[in-house]
Amino acid sequence: MDRTFDAVILAGGRSSRLSGTPKALLRLEGKSLLLRTLEAVCRAQRIAVVGPGELAGELATFRRGAGAPEAVLTREDPPFAGPAAGIAAGVAALDQGSGKEHDGGRPRGAGLTLILACDMPAAGRLPEQLLDAVAAAPSARLWLPVDAGGRIQPLACCADSRALREALARFTAADLQGLSVRKLIADLPAARFPLAAAATDDVDTWEDAGRFGIARPAP
Structure with missing residues (x-):
C-alpha cells in the first residue's frame, strides 16, 4: 500500500501549566x-506546523x-x-502548497495525513507505527493508537487525507473553535492499534518535563 503522507504538527497551545x-x-x-517532531516526519511530502511566529x-x-x-x-x-481549528489551518x-499539481481544482497531496502534537519527546518511531497500522487495516479511514493505559490518542493519529477534508467540511470555522478532535473525527471509520512503545507520553507540566530530562529554560 502507498505509504506517502503529509503531516500536520500542532504547536500552538498556551502551555499554561508550563x-x-x-x-x-x-x-x-x-x-x-x-x-x-519535524525530524520524525521527515519522510513526509509536505509538512504544516501550526503555531506562533516564534x-x-x-x-x-x-x-x-x-x-x-x-x-x-x-x-x-x-x-x-x-x-480541531489547528488541524483545519x-x-x-x-492545500496552498506552492508548485503542486492540481486535480479537479484541488491540490494533489499525499493520500494520508499524519496529525501529531509537538509535545511527545519519544514520538520518533510513531510515524512508522502509524504507517504499519495503515497497511494492517487498509479499509479504515482513520488509524488511532491506543496507549498502555487504554487511552486513544487522537493527537497522534493518521487519517485518509480525503476523508479528513470531508470531515473538516462538515464544520464552519466558528464550529471548529473549541471543538474536540474526537468530535471532528468521530464519523471516520477507524482502526485502533496498541502502541509498540509509549511514544505518545507528552509534556504538560514541569514534572513531565523532568521525567524526560528536560530542564527549565534559564530566566
Whole structure:
C-alpha cells in the first residue's frame, strides 16, 4: 500500500501549566521538541506546523537539513482556538502548497495525513507505527493508537487525507473553535492499534518535563 503522507504538527497551545513557556521550544538532547517532531516526519511530502511566529527559526533549521521536505508555518484563526481549528489551518496550508499539481481544482497531496502534537519527546518511531497500522487495516479511514493505559490518542493519529477534508467540511470555522478532535473525527471509520512503545507520553507540566530530562529554560 502507498505509504506517502503529509503531516500536520500542532504547536500552538498556551502551555499554561508550563507558565507559558512554549512546549515546542523545550529542548531535549540539544534539540527543541518541535525539531524532533519535524525530524520524525521527515519522510513526509509536505509538512504544516501550526503555531506562533516564534517557531520560524526551528523550521528554518529543519529546512537546512539535506532532503528536508517542504515545511510551512501557519496559525489557527483565532489563535488558541483549539486543536480541531489547528488541524483545519494545517490542512488549508497544505492545500496552498506552492508548485503542486492540481486535480479537479484541488491540490494533489499525499493520500494520508499524519496529525501529531509537538509535545511527545519519544514520538520518533510513531510515524512508522502509524504507517504499519495503515497497511494492517487498509479499509479504515482513520488509524488511532491506543496507549498502555487504554487511552486513544487522537493527537497522534493518521487519517485518509480525503476523508479528513470531508470531515473538516462538515464544520464552519466558528464550529471548529473549541471543538474536540474526537468530535471532528468521530464519523471516520477507524482502526485502533496498541502502541509498540509509549511514544505518545507528552509534556504538560514541569514534572513531565523532568521525567524526560528536560530542564527549565534559564530566566
